[in-house]
Amino acid sequence: MMKNRRISIMDTTLRDGEQTSGVSFSAPEKLSVAKFLIQELSVDAIEIASARVSEGELNAAKKIMQWAQSKGLESKIEILGFVDQGKSIAWIEEAGGKVLNLLSKGSENHLTHQLRKTIQEHITEINKTIEDASDRGIKVNLYLEDWSNGMKQKPSYVYDLLEGIHVEKLGRIMLPDTLGILTPQECYGFVKDMIDRFPTLNFDFHAHNDYDLSVANVLSAIEAGASGVHTTVNGLGERAGNAPLASVIALIHDHSDFSTAVEERKIALLSKMVESYSGIRISQNCPVVGENVFTQCSGVHADGDNKKGLYFNDLMPERFGRVRKYALGKTSGKANIVKNLESLGIEMEPKELKLVTDRIIELADKKANVTVEDLPYIISDVLRTQQVEQKIKLCNYSLVHTLGLNPTATLSIDIDGEVYQATSAGDGQYDAFMNSLRSIYAKLNKPFPALIDYSVTIPPGGRTDALVETVITWQFGKVFKTRGLESDQTEAAIKATIKMLNVIELEVENY
Known part of the structure; x- marks a missing residue:
């Protein structure tokens, strides 16, 4: 031939x-x-x-x-x-x-x-x-x-x-x-x-x-x-x-x-x-042109690629005008995260890298689809959380929204080792949560800041089924902001609120 x-x-x-x-x-x-x-x-x-x-x-x-x-x-x-x-x-x-x-x-x-x-x-x-x-x-x-x-x-x-x-x-x-x-x-x-x-x-x-x-x-x-x-x-x-x-x-x-x-x-x-x-969608696993075909999910694969391209074949993505990606999820591990950090020009200490890895696994367990564009937000959220001493912890909460009735929130919160519980209604689920918090703080005669702004965004290039960032602006003598990052908007707002409680707790102690 x-x-x-x-x-x-x-x-x-x-x-x-x-x-x-x-x-x-x-x-x-x-x-x-x-x-x-x-x-x-x-x-x-x-x-x-x-x-x-x-x-x-x-x-x-x-x-x-x-x-x-x-x-x-x-x-x-x-x-x-x-x-x-x-x-x-x-x-x-x-x-x-x-x-x-x-x-x-x-x-x-x-x-x-x-x-x-x-x-x-x-x-x-x-x-x-x-x-x-x-x-x-x-x-x-x-x-x-x-x-x-x-x-x-x-x-x-x-x-x-x-x-x-x-x-x-x-x-x-x-x-x-x-x-x-x-x-x-x-x-x-x-x-x-x-x-x-x-x-x-x-x-x-x-x-x-x-x-x-x-x-x-x-x-x-x-x-x-x-x-x-x-x-x-x-x-x-x-x-x-x-x-x-x-x-x-x-x-x-x-x-x-x-x-x-x-x-x-x-x-x-x-x-x-x-x-x-x-109007005919390409399957994500379609050879050569599918969304996932040049994406490694397993951390073992990313580790092998780091060491000697062990999981490459002749179908190199650059041939087809594409790039290799490393998925962020519960099977990705530190090697995948390192690959994504390299693409962003970010280096992290091993301790910080473990915290970020644990946070990604936590999100993936909730079926959040984490992208490389989300990574800086996750890093920021993890590191900012570590910088604030956690004197106040949310033990658990329940939000109920029933047709024709005001939403209600029941929560229990640990303040300096003591657990307090309250139930309140509100105009929305987050408002009900805040009313429960205020009722606990009022009984304890503890000061509570005023909420003056509330914004919700997704990371640029991210997707709404992955991460939502809620930024809340508070006034407590001075104006400050706290952020919460989650796959659910209300949960992100609650995380930002708990951060706020720990910030003002330190403010009151230092005062």
Whole structure:
């Protein structure tokens, strides 16, 4: 087998990908994706539409073809058409298209039950369509729809079909696994059979993912000698979708002796663009482009990466315009936190690092999703808490909010070793908590500050399901602030309040 052969990539996101249930790209969206695929990613060709679908499809195809003509890229833009007495050819010609991907029946079962024609009738109509398109200056590639079933059920039909077609006027023969039924072993054998029987033809392989084998089948097809493969961004397509562009490129580059012209660094950016346009969310664990695929969660992994990149593989995030991350959670441990601190330029003493680690684990147990943007807030909260002597401690509390009734708060608090309890109502849960505190302090004749401002924020870049910072401004002779950091807004305010009680306790003692 020839080594270092370049594999042609035809992306069909804008045609087959748009056949995903619920997906419909607007004309401007189609144009922006087409430009990105060709100019930024450098794919060899794109399939942008199906002929005769709608007026909107025609207008979108016209816009793309106008742009392509201005750049001399018409030959890279392909449109699916049908054996329909020249109607598809006229549609493509009106759109300005120069390449027809002609759909023919690659299995006798489809020919017999869908078209209800003989193989000779089909061959005659295909040849007529090829001749008519060629006469109008339109290049033709040929899809053998349901080819995989054709090879499994009656390969002689596939051979007879190709032997009767004017293949000398065709560009590429495209072999679809239309229903995604092939195993990698079958795929290799069938593709090799086609190449051995028709050595002068160029074959593409078109995979579907019904058994989650599309990417593996792509590798089998190119190893068998296919000169091109078809992809879609994010694996869009009917049913379980098509072979995902990102995974196919990574596989070819890392696990074969072949190459492509595709620019890897732009793949993740295009993936996000198509996610936005299509409304189909990318799975967080989707290879190459998923949110979590370059994130280490285990502290053991982070420790191994620190020592010798022990948990790296060839899929380095920088290849795809991404960065490696280290998750902050209950399994992350100190090594993950150190990695995140390094990215922020922060160094900590071992004792402080343990306190921060314990706080992150505490938050993660509450299912808070802690991000690197939250880390400075956590550090500040932990270190500020340690600086204040804890003479007053909250033992426990209960907040009740019932429809039609004022919220109530019951709490018990330890002041210098004595525990006090109170229950009060209020306009809100925090107000009820404060009323309970005030009642305890009033009975003890202890001074209580005035609350003059209350603000709630999330860390920049953070998420509301992770951390909320509550900053409360108090007046007690002087104006001062305390902060509370928690995954719940009210709990954060209560933490800020307990800090306040310890601050004023020291103030009163020192006075």
